[in-house]
Amino acid sequence: MESIVQDIKNGNIECFKMIYQQYHTKLYFYVLKCTHSAYLSEETVQLSFILLWEKREKLSTNYDISVQLFRIAKSVMTDLLRKQQVRNRHTETLVRETPDWHMETDLTVKEELTRVYNSIEQLSPIRRNVFKLSRFEGLPHKEIAKQLSISPKTVENHIVRAIRQLKDSLLLLLPAIVAWLC
Template sequence: MEISIQEIRDGNNKTFDKVYALYHTKLYFYVLKYTQSAYLSEEAVQLTFIRMWERRQQLSTEVELSRQIFRIAQSTMIDLLRKEGSYTKQHIAPTEAAQSVFIEMDTVHKDELRRLQTLVEDLSPARKMIFKLSRFEELSHKEIAQQLSISPKTVENHIGRALRQLKDKLLLLF
């Protein structure tokens, strides 16, 4: 079955369906081999095809489609594992010396995170709410503006001022 990368780049749904049918199972077992999780495997495969379709204009006609798909799948799998927090736990076996460094770094990061959380709590109520929606709930400026019935520019201004305020206070701490 010959598949034209250019047809995919042009948005041909039938060609995309052929690619999906041809690679879905292969990608599933490829990811399953590394994650040992049916859920993560299915999620990674779906996200791989979504990313491929969304970025189809960036597909190279000079590189085999299978290489490009598996590269996208690998990147997607790593992203998912990082989000799950299991990438380092399952795939990296640190030595004792490295473990002590990780523990020390983890303690330092926890302290810094607590300081940062304290500084965020010191922001004005509106600025704190907007900052948390943006950075912790990962909402866009437009989504925050709609949710709070304010303009996106106001959201942008609050986030900019919050970042400057946090940066200034963090510089004083260190």
Template sequence: MRYTAQDIRLGNKDAFRMVYQLYHQKLYYFTLRHVQSAYVAEETVQLTFIRMWERRESLSPEVSISQQLFRIAKSIMIDLLRKEYVRDRHMGVFSEGQERESPAFDLEGKEELERVYFYLEHLSPVRRHVFRMSRLEGWTYQQIAEALSISPRTVENHVLRAVSQLRKALL
């Protein structure tokens, strides 16, 4: 069966799953080709599908789902690259041996990290464990799935939901 943007707009989870299966890999390689970073590519794809589902009511029934997905991915990719550039620029200034201008910089970074860990502790135990394995320890979804005897899809869902919950909590 072929699903349309209208199906997703109406909250059809089967349509969303089908679109996810059809476009996950295509979006990943599209992004990877542009950013040359597996991490940024995977993050872009995950955020693309999260954004599409969260804003499904705004999907246009006249425009193909493919066009809309790639447009969302492009926007997210640009945002992530911009953030990475700013972070790298700031870190580059400090890694060249220059003194930090303000001790508040250290304090702000520590406070932000403490906030992340605080909200991380509020995730369900399984979701927190899966998120830590994936994001903090660098395990692949397949490795996590095998270690915890769950499917890679379940791992992916836990990570997507954890990222979404953390993002909402931090904003």
């Protein structure tokens, strides 16, 4: 128990890959059971392993790696669910307060979709390709990895980084959207 945690703390990538292979599916189904959402399960698992690696120096040798990984996943899942609830509340409020908003904003929605598409096109070629195969064509990570001759973990990292990059670039649009709504 301590040796695995210590190996990961020391940056042993092979040990990390072994833990990833051992717990990826278990973690996915644990989150799926809680959320009933494949999307949230996938996001939680990806972010959990990224956090495990990024915060590996803070791991405790007093606890088994599985306990720490599932604790990270529970925290990530809670954060994602909380964010989803906030989004849903804002959407419901918007729809309730402005029932005709969809008719008034057709042109604006098309413009925003164009901006989103342009943001996707600004991604690096490999990241853009991985993102489109995952999100537009719905291919699983293993299939994308096979098509592009890269590892599933690399696919996962590209998707996470693409989402972060898109969020950052689209957050720049948020003030314009808010100003338009007010």
